[in-house]
Amino acid sequence: MLLSDVTLREGDQMPDRDYSVKQKVDAGCALDDLGLPYIQTGFPITGEKDYEATRRLSGAVSAETIGLARALTGDVDAAIEAEADIVEVILPLSDRHLEHTLSATREEAFGMANEAISHAIDRGATVHVTLIDAFRTNPAGIVDFFERFPEPKFINLADTVGARVPKFVQELLASLDGSVDFDRVGVHFHDDLGLGTANTLIAYEAGVAKADVSVASIGERAGNTALEELVVSGTIEHDEKFGVEVDRLVPVCRRVLDDLKESVDPRKPVLGEAVVTHESGLHTAAMLNDPSVFEPYDPARFGGERHLVFGQGTGQASARILLRRAGVEPTDEHIEELLSLLDREGPVELGGAVALAGDLQ
Known part of the structure; x- marks a missing residue:
């Protein structure tokens, strides 16, 4: 066609x-x-x-x-x-x-x-x-x-x-x-x-x-x-x-x-920012391991970019993964400290969340 x-x-x-x-x-x-x-x-x-x-x-x-x-x-x-x-x-x-x-x-x-x-x-x-x-x-x-x-x-x-x-x-x-x-x-x-x-x-x-x-x-x-x-x-x-x-x-x-000085709704399929942004604790925890769990396609395949956002809604599973990525032992204490940091500093994207986790070494 x-x-x-x-x-x-x-x-x-x-x-x-x-x-x-x-x-x-x-x-x-x-x-x-x-x-x-x-x-x-x-x-x-x-x-x-x-x-x-x-x-x-x-x-x-x-x-x-x-x-x-x-x-x-x-x-x-x-x-x-x-x-x-x-x-x-x-x-x-x-x-x-x-x-x-x-x-x-x-x-x-x-x-x-x-x-x-x-x-x-x-x-x-x-x-x-x-x-x-x-x-x-x-x-x-x-x-x-x-x-x-x-x-x-x-x-x-x-x-x-x-x-x-x-x-x-x-x-x-x-x-x-x-x-x-x-x-x-x-x-x-x-x-x-x-x-x-x-x-x-x-x-x-x-x-x-x-x-x-x-x-x-x-x-x-x-x-x-x-x-x-x-x-x-x-x-x-x-x-x-x-x-x-x-x-x-x-x-x-x-x-x-x-x-053309046109804009699109953030929820517009493919082009909207919201369709490639994930903040839910359940979503981000799974997507840190395998993004396809909550995506129909990899945005990069079409020149786009996904955004994982961490903040008040981040859960313990996500915090544990972030700490490991930062090279920090994910103890109960470190997890609670990171969640408190994200609650105060968030929402931040993946790079910023890993940096916050690294500060806990």
Whole structure:
């Protein structure tokens, strides 16, 4: 499965966000360091910022840049003139979106798609398509689009409002298998039900060729499939790294967040500080001997770092191990002294706790 990063575009569409050209270029160059094949830059038709960010990134990264375009020739021209490597045409497909966002019938929408795709190809562009609200569309309509439009390299099926659960995704994709070429299928999930990563893993297991992701789930509403969650889950479960430099995953994602002046909740999977910090006496005692007892993976595998914290909650088992590491005999007296020290001086990380233990020699 190939990954297309949508952080720059989706993030910029969040309320109270207005990334600068420099922010987009800096963050895009950071993403490129991970080895991602595609980076979505924005809608060049919307103005100078997305136009210029697309133009600069197209000359600065190894990844192919994607400029979005509505199914309008003017949008297509803007993406091409901004030097996007790929023009991604977006088009509503579900009945509700055709009625309320496009005010067109399905046949009229297909006519618009035909004009936009043909225009892009005539101008020498590589074309992808995203079908808006595809996961709330009758599968026959999806098959019809694939049959009518063999030219786009990828056709992305979007769960635009994050409404679907893994069982539904699995069943819909199974219904399409054999009727569409999965080597041309992409997926775009939102995280409104907290299922973006799970749904994307289901698509991967079904043989879908491409998926949209974003750093820390950055995107409209609850965001999109988290790049880091998908890569870590795929690596652990399937030994599938999705072409990403996994040992640089965490630091690069944090660099992207810094470039965009975005933050994440400490409890955010993979990137949050709390998920790699352990203070409970039971946890730290076990993890001093074998960290995997209370970890799903070694953070260092993905460029992260675990933090063992010692203080008021530290128990006798942890104190005994700390004393031994410091070369101090773990007598009852030394254990009580160390626990008192940690209670007063803590919380401290492992190095500081061993140093305190060493003071008891």
